[in-house]
Amino acid sequence: MNIARQFLRRLVPMIAIVVIATFLLSLLMRLLPGDPAAIMVPNSPQEVRDQIAHETGLDRGLFGYYWKWLSGVLTGHFGKYYLNGGSREISAVIKDTLPITLLLILYAQIVALVIAIPLGLVSAYKEGKRFDKIASAVLFTTVSFPGFALALIFSLVFAVKLGWVDPIGYVPPTENFGQHIKLMILPVMSLALGLASGYTRLLRTDVIATLKDDYVTMAASKGISNRRVLWRHVFRPSSTTLLTSAALNMGGLIGGTIVIETIFVIPGIGFEIFYSIGARQIVAMQTLIALISIMYVFFNTTVDLLTQITDPRTRERRA
Amino acid sequence: MPENSTPETETPLEASVETAEETPKVKKPRKTIGFYLSSAWIGFVLFLATFGPWLPGPAWDESFYDSLGVAPFHHSHILGTTMDGYDMWAGLQHGARISIFVSLIAVLIGGSIGSFVGITAAYFRGKYDLLITMIFNVMLSIPNLVLSLALLSVLAYSDEAHPVSLARRVTVLIVSLIIVIIPILGRIARGSALQWGSREFVLASKSMGSKNFFIIRKHILPNVAPAILAIGFLAVGSVIIVEGSLALLGIGIPGGASWGSMLANGRGNIEFSPHEVYLPALFIAFTVIAFNWFGDYVRVQLDKRESKI
Numbered sequence: 001m002n003i004a005r006q007f008l009r010r011l012v013p014m015i016a017i018v019v020i021a022t023f024l025l026s027l028l029m030r031l032l033p034g035d036p037a038a039i040m041v042p043n044s045p046q047e048v049r050d051q052i053a054h055e056t057g058l059d060r061g062l063f064g065y066y067w068k069w070l071s072g073v074l075t076g077h078f079g080k081y082y083l084n085g086g087s088r089e090i091s092a093v094i095k096d097t098l099p100i101t102l103l104l105i106l107y108a109q110i111v112a113l114v115i116a117i118p119l120g121l122v123s124a125y126k127e128g129k130r131f132d133k134i135a136s137a138v139l140f141t142t143v144s145f146p147g148f149a150l151a152l153i154f155s156l157v158f159a160v161k162l163g164w165v166d167p168i169g170y171v172p173p174t175e176n177f178g179q180h181i182k183l184m185i186l187p188v189m190s191l192a193l194g195l196a197s198g199y200t201r202l203l204r205t206d207v208i209a210t211l212k213d214d215y216v217t218m219a220a221s222k223g224i225s226n227r228r229v230l231w232r233h234v235f236r237p238s239s240t241t242l243l244t245s246a247a248l249n250m251g252g253l254i255g256g257t258i259v260i261e262t263i264f265v266i267p268g269i270g271f272e273i274f275y276s277i278g279a280r281q282i283v284a285m286q287t288l289i290a291l292i293s294i295m296y297v298f299f300n301t302t303v304d305l306l307t308q309i310t311d312p313r314t315r316e317r318r319a
Numbered sequence: 320m321p322e323n324s325t326p327e328t329e330t331p332l333e334a335s336v337e338t339a340e341e342t343p344k345v346k347k348p349r350k351t352i353g354f355y356l357s358s359a360w361i362g363f364v365l366f367l368a369t370f371g372p373w374l375p376g377p378a379w380d381e382s383f384y385d386s387l388g389v390a391p392f393h394h395s396h397i398l399g400t401t402m403d404g405y406d407m408w409a410g411l412q413h414g415a416r417i418s419i420f421v422s423l424i425a426v427l428i429g430g431s432i433g434s435f436v437g438i439t440a441a442y443f444r445g446k447y448d449l450l451i452t453m454i455f456n457v458m459l460s461i462p463n464l465v466l467s468l469a470l471l472s473v474l475a476y477s478d479e480a481h482p483v484s485l486a487r488r489v490t491v492l493i494v495s496l497i498i499v500i501i502p503i504l505g506r507i508a509r510g511s512a513l514q515w516g517s518r519e520f521v522l523a524s525k526s527m528g529s530k531n532f533f534i535i536r537k538h539i540l541p542n543v544a545p546a547i548l549a550i551g552f553l554a555v556g557s558v559i560i561v562e563g564s565l566a567l568l569g570i571g572i573p574g575g576a577s578w579g580s581m582l583a584n585g586r587g588n589i590e591f592s593p594h595e596v597y598l599p600a601l602f603i604a605f606t607v608i609a610f611n612w613f614g615d616y617v618r619v620q621l622d623k624r625e626s627k628i
Contacts, residue, residue, distance in 0.1 A: 013456075016453075017453075017456050017457050017460050018460070020453075020457045021457045021460050021461060024457065025469065028469060028470065028473050029473065031473055031474070032473055032476050033476060039476075137353065140353070140611070140612070140615075141608055143611075144556060144607050144608045144611040145604050145607070145608065146559075146560045146563060146564075146600075146603055146604055146607055147560075148560075148563060148564055148567055148582075148600075149563070149582075149600035149601070149603055149604045150604075152582065152586070152589070152596050152597075152600050153596075153597055153600055155589070156589055156593050156596055156597060160589055160590050160593065161593075167589075252462055254462070256462065256464065258464060258465070258468070258564075258568065259464070259564045259567055259568065262567070262568055263567070263586075273465070273468070274568055277468065277472045277568075277570065278569065285469070285472070289461065289465055289468075289469055292461070292462065292465055293460050293461045293462075293465070296460060296461070296462060297460045
């Protein structure tokens with residue numbers, strides 16, 4: 001099958017969804033009561049407000065505003081924070097905050113996989129035994145434990161009571177790597193535990209199915225050690241679902257880090273959304289939320305496409 | 320939302336049919352301890368939410384200036400008080416009212432609208448279905464916390480010139496959550512209805528001249544309902560989490576009126592009175608876990624029913 005054609009067939013609905021979603025966001029922003037420029041810059045003279053309204057297109061109708069915003073985003077003019085004289089560019093903010101969020105998500109994914117892979121393999125190998133039962137029960141509980149509750153309890157126990165780490169803050173890895181890791185432990189763990197539970201359950205199911213395959217019996221009967229059979233012969237073919245689901249989670253996690261970033265005061269994009277809502281920066285709010293949605297849709301479509309290309313079985317199943 | 324595949328809960332009925340294969344263990348389906356614990360917790364919380372105001376004890380919005388920030392198991396404040404002197408037990412009781420009812424109402428209304436739209440889309444197909452699917456996809460393209468954040472911050476916007484009452488905030492919160500729930504349950508309903516809509520009995524009923532909505536009501540809805548119900552329980556859990564997150568971000572319900580709001584208020588006092596944080600956090604966590612366990616139980620029951628047909 002022609003990959004380029006497939007990609008194009010996906011691209012059109014993807015763009016349509018993004019356009020409609022961002023248009024609805026514009027509509028939502030226009031529903032705010034009162035003059036939007038006055039909301040962004042309270043207690044300002046009328047000339048300043050008019051200037052801002054003209055700059056952002058807020059003085060035009062809904063479609064005019066949306067067009068102004070869209071063409072701005074497409075040409076790299078993301079707009080500004082109009083608070084404090086409007087010196088803060090949204091594009092600069094994105095450049096500063098997005099890598100931090102991506103780093104946080106990356107750590108969380110790695111930790112989750114490091115926990116999930118051995119746990120999933122062992123509980124599948126010991127299916128129905130006590131280890132498996134206990135692991136299943138614990139995982140079912142942690143998978144539904146809200147991340148923010150975990151985050152608060154972690155910071156209560158490890159930061160406030162035991163004093164092992166600082167409860168809030170962020171240090172870039174280039175500045176002081178040890179301190180960076182130390183501050184990231186709690187937020188990463190709060191994100192990773194829920195993920196790890198889900199991943200373990202996925203892997204366990206797949207491994208149980210793979211263990212029943214003939215070539216596994218064959219490998220075991222050749223006298224290869226259990227450990228080697230599990231890693232070399234069972235884990236690899238069973239990991240497709242796990243990796244797909246991990247990749248699909250990337251998009252959702254970008255939205256999900258808002259609360260964690262706010263609790264631990266990490267200057268990522270989630271924290272920035274929280275800040276722009278509090279500071280009533282309509283344009284910034286709209287741009288950042290749109291950015292998250294675009295990344296979310298883009299991630300999901302790409303992962304979907306990649307799995308279809310790399311694993312022909314999914315292609316057949318869907319056809 | 321958690322994955323839908325827990326192998327230990329898979330139905331053993333299929334296994335008993337194919338006996339030629341190596342016989343997998345046939346476990347008797349039974350109610351686990353988790354089921355009893357979660358039903359008990361849901362019952363307890365629902366009881367608090369319904370009868371809270373008539374239970375004896377201090378008022379939730381009354382500050383006790385003689386006992387600020389006392390630890391749990393105090394003689395007159397069983398779960399202690401906050402640093403501002405509000406009774407924790409009374410707060411949790413009142414919080415149950417808002418947290419649980421907001422979630423239940425949002426899931427009930429959002430689920431009904433979503434199911435109706437999803438089922439009709441799957442039944443009638445054509446342009447209507449395309450439109451509905453498109454709308455669902457657009458709504459799902461924004462992560463649900465971000466969507467409710469945007470909706471709430473605009474629809475419950477408040478400043479000096481536009482003050483917003485608590486009742487309006489709660490209403491807007493419910494509406495935002497409904498909007499978030501509609502596509503999630505709607506897509507499930509549509510997917511399930513697509514399968515059932517192509518069954519022979521639907522075709523038979525059609526050929527006998529039944530009206531469309533009669534077929535939907537009599538033949539499709541009863542079959543789709545269990546799937547929606549199971550996901551609905553999971554959705555209640557997710558909505559409670561979203562409510563808590565919004566409150567933590569400071570744009571949910573203010574003033575310690577819900578569990579999330581109590582968390583948000585108590586966060587600053589974590590060092591001095593940690594029970595202000597861990598009690599509401601545990602209440603939220605237990606409730607979410609209980610609803611998930613319960614939903615899983617419902618799903619297992621439904622799997623059994625489906626494989627019998």
